[in-house]
Amino acid sequence: MVGSCPNGDGIGLDTIQKPGAVYFIDHERLHHEIDEIAVCVADSLQEYVQQCLDVPDFPYDYHEAKRMA
Numbered sequence: 001m002v003g004s005c006p007n008g009d010g011i012g013l014d015t016i017q018k019p020g021a022v023y024f025i026d027h028e029r030l031h032h033e034i035d036e037i038a039v040c041v042a043d044s045l046q047e048y049v050q051q052c053l054d055v056p057d058f059p060y061d062y063h064e065a066k067r068m069a
Contacts, residue, residue, distance in 0.1 A: 001025075002045075005061040012038070013045065022048040026062040039065045 002022075003011040010025035022045060026037040039062060042048035051058050059065035 007061045009062040014040075018043070020044045024059070024062040024065045037062070039069055041065050 001010050001012050004027075005011060005024060008027045010027060012023050012025055014021040014023060018040070020043070021040050022042040023038040023040050025034075029037045041059060042051055057068075059068050
């Protein structure tokens, strides 16, 4: 975990399957399998920061990212 979204969803970096990728993690279902509660929003931390700055409708939490995926 490297941070959190405004609603409390976690922001995490993958260290195993896709090293460095940034994921939003649904904080309401933490007891589920990680594949069920995480959505990739960027392939790297640098890409995540750039998208936050450049993309006006970049998702702000897990559910928004899931709808946009």
